[in-house]
Amino acid sequence: MIYQVDLERQVAHSKAVGQSQSQARMLSDYVGNILRQAGHATHVFKLRFEQAGAYPLAQFAAPGGLLDSVLPVRLGIPMAVYDASGKLVDSLNGPMPTSAAASPYFPVLAGSARDVDLVTAARTSAHASAWQIQVARRLSSADGSFAGVVVMVIEPSLFIDDYDRLDIDERSAVVLLNRTAGLSAGRLGESLFTSDTLDFTPLGTRGRRLAEVVPDESLDEVPRIYAASELGRDALVAVVGIPRDVALASFERQRLAYFAIAAFAGALILGVTVTLMRQSTRLRASMRAAKEAQAMLRGAVHGSLDAFMLLKAVRGEEGQVVDFVIADINEIGAAILKHPRGRLLGQKAFAFLPRLATTGLFGHYVDVLETGHTHSEEFEIRLEGESPTWIHHQVVPIEDGVAVTWRDITVRKHEELEIRGSRNFLQSLINNLPLLIYVKSARPESFGQIRIWNQAAEAVTGYRPDQVIGKRDAEAFPPGFGLSTPAEDLAMLDTPMIVDLPERPVNRPDGTVRYLHTMSVPLFDTDGQLEYILCIAEDVTRRREQDQNLREALAAHRASEARLRTIADALPAMIAYVDAKQVYRFQNAAFVRDFLGGKSVLGASVRASVGERHYKALEPYMRRALAGETVVFEESEDSHGRELTYEVTYIPQTGDDGRTIAGFHVMRQDITSHKREKRQLIMLSQIDALTGLTNRAGFFQKLNAAMKNSTDKGSLMAVMYMDIDHFKPVNDTYGHNTGDALLKAFSGRLTHTVRASDTVARLGGDEFTIVMENLARNEDASAIAAKIVAAMQKPFKLGEVNVSVSTSIGLAFFAGGPIEAEELLRQADMLLYQAKQAGRNTYRVAN
C-alpha cells in the first residue's frame, strides 16, 4: 500500500507539475507573443525609418498610427531611437538613457547587417536588481550602413503584474527570468519582486522540455511545485509555482483514506491472525488433551467397573440406522452380554443379541445419534428368565455411532428406593401429625438452627418453613416468641432429657395469640452425641379457651343461682324443685315457712316429707308432671278451723339433653282470699247497682238456664220486654236524680206485681225484662202484662214531685225449640216496638 501511495503521490506530483508547466507555458506564450509583437513593431518602424531616412516616434505611436496596429498604444511601452554612435535621437513614454553604446544589444546590432530584432535584458542601474527587457532592431541607411537602433523597453512586471488570465491560486508564484543576465522578476500573491540572484534548477526532463524546477533559494514560506517554460531564442524562462498543498489536496485526501483503510485492514489482519494463532494453540492443546483423554479413556474403559462399548451405526439403503456394530467393548460389558469379548467385536449388536432388541435401547441409541444429545438415565431392565436389573445407562454421541456405559445399580437403587420410601413416609407422618413438630440442631456449629418445621407448626404459628428453616429462633421470630428459650436449649445440651416445657403463648404475625404446650426431646447420633432437639408441641389454645369459658360459665351460673334464690325467697309463693326421684332439691323461704311449718325438706323425698296420706293425693299429679305435663290443681287444708285453698302448679323441667324430664318445679300459692273475692265479684257482676235487680248478664244467664230447663222439661215459659213511656222528659224536666228515683220506684212496683219465682231484670236505661217459668198457659203471662200496664198508670210520688208515666210491653213465649236466648229476646223487643207503635201504655203478645 505504501508503494501504491507513493505511486499515487508521484502521479499527483506529476499532475501538479503538469499543471504548473501548462500555466508556465501559457505565461511564456503570453510573454513570447508580446515580445514578438514588439519585434514586429520595431520592424514596422524600421521600414518607415529607412524609407524616409527618419521617422518621429511620436508619429509612429500616434493613436491609430502604425504602432497601434501592431501593439496596443495604451500599453505605453517606452521607445527610443539611437543614432549610429549610440546617442539618443528620439524617445517616447518616459526617460530613456541618453546613450545606448554600452547596452549589450548595441554592438551586436551595429556589427551585423541581419534584420532581426534582438531581445536582451538589462538592469535599470548598475546596482539595482530591477531590470528591463529591450527589444532592439538595427536601423540601416540607404546604403545599408548602420544608422542606429530602435529599441522598445518592456518592464518584466508588464507580463507578471497584469498577467491575470491565469487561473492561478493567490499563493502561487509567477516568475519570469533571464538566464543570460541572471535577472528575474516575479509575483508572490499580490507583491511583485525583482531579483538578481534567483534561479531555478531543473529536477528532470520530460521529453526535451524543462519539466519541474526548484528555486535555488526559497521564495517564501509556501512550499510549491514549480515548472518552467523556456521562451527559446529570447533567453527568457517563465516559471509558475503552485502551492504544494493545493496541488496535492486530492492526493492528501486519498492518502488519508488509504491510511484509514490500511489501519482498518491492518487491525483486521492482526485480529484474524491473533484469533487464528489462539485457535491453533487451543487446537493443539485440545488435540493433546484429546490424545491424553483417549489414552486415559482406553485405560479407564478396560479397567472400569462400568460396562463400556462403542457402537458404530449400520445404515440401510436409504441411510436409516438399522443396527449398530460393536466396535469396542470392555470385559465387563462382554460379561453383561454373556459372550466372550472377542466374539462380540465386529458383531451387529441387535442382530447378534436379539434379547437386546426387546429393551427399547435401539430407539435411544438412534435418538442420541440423530440429536447429538447425550442421554443418561436409570431404568429397570426385565429380560426374560432373569431377575429385574437396575441400570445406570449413559449414551454419548460419537462419529456415526454412540459410546455406551452401563452400570448395574440394582443394589444401590433398591436401597435408595427404600430410603426414599421411608423418608416419604416419615415426611408425610411429620407433616400430617396434628402436633407441631420442629427440630433444632444441637451441633456446636449450628446450635439452635431449625431443621424441620412441619405443616402443623406453620398452621399454628403462621410462619412458613422457608421463613424459619436454617435459622435460629432469634433470627426467625420476634423476641419472646414462645418456643423453647435458648436457656432451655442450652440446658438440654448440659443434661439431655425429655423436658415438659410450661405452656406459653406464641404471637402469630397476624396479631392473634396461640398457646403451646411443648415437650423437648433429645435425639442422639450413632456415637451417642446429642445431634438434634426434637420439639413436639400441642396447640392448647382451644382447651384454655374452653377452661376459661367453663370457669366463666360456672361463675355466671353461681351468680344467677344466687340471684334466683334472692328472687325466689322474696316471692310470697312457695317454690320448690323436685327431681325425677321425687326428692326435694330446692325450696324457697316461703316453702320452708308455710308448707310444713318451718321444716326444711331439702334432700328429703316427697313421700317422707308429706306423709303417706298426702302423698297418695299428690302422687298422680307428680307422675303427670314427670311425664312432661304442666299440672295445675287446687288443694284445701284446714288451718285452725279456717279452710285455706292453695293453687299448686307443677312445671316439668327437661334435662340437658332437652328430652328427658329431670324433675319439676313446684309453685304453691294461697288462693283462699282470691277465691272469696272471685265469688263476690261473680255475684256482683249480675246485679244492677241502681235498682238491685238482675242486670243484663244475670238476665241472660237466667234466660239460658230457663230455656234449658224449659227444653228439658217441655214446660212453657215467657219473656216480657218493657220500656217506660216518655221517660226522657222526666229527666229533662226534673233532673237525672228524679229519673233515677223513678227507675227505682218503677222496679219496686214491678217486683211487687210479679211472682217471686219470676226474675225481674233491668237491661239498661228504662228497659226491663221478666223471665217467667213453668207457665200453665199463655194467658197467665198476658194477664200479668195487663196487670203491669195498669199498675204503672198510677202516679209515682218522688220526693216533692209526682210523676206520671206508663209502660209498653212485648211478650214472647218459649216451650223448647232450636232458638237461642238472644233470638227470643229479639222477638219480645219486636212486640214491644209494636206496642209503642200502637200508642204506648199497652202490651203485645206473640201468637
Ligand SMILES: Nc1nc2c(ncn2[C@@H]2O[C@H](COP(=O)(O)OP(=O)(O)OP(=O)(O)O)[C@@H](O)[C@H]2O)c(=O)[nH]1
Ligand atoms: N235518670 C236516669 N235516666 C236514665 C238512666 N238510664 C237511661 N236514662 C234515660 O232514660 C231515657 C230513655 O229514653 P227513651 O226510652 O228512649 O225515651 P222515652 O222518653 O222513654 O220515650 P219512649 O220510650 O219512646 O216512650 C233517656 O233520656 C236516658 O238518658 C238512668 O239510669 N237514670
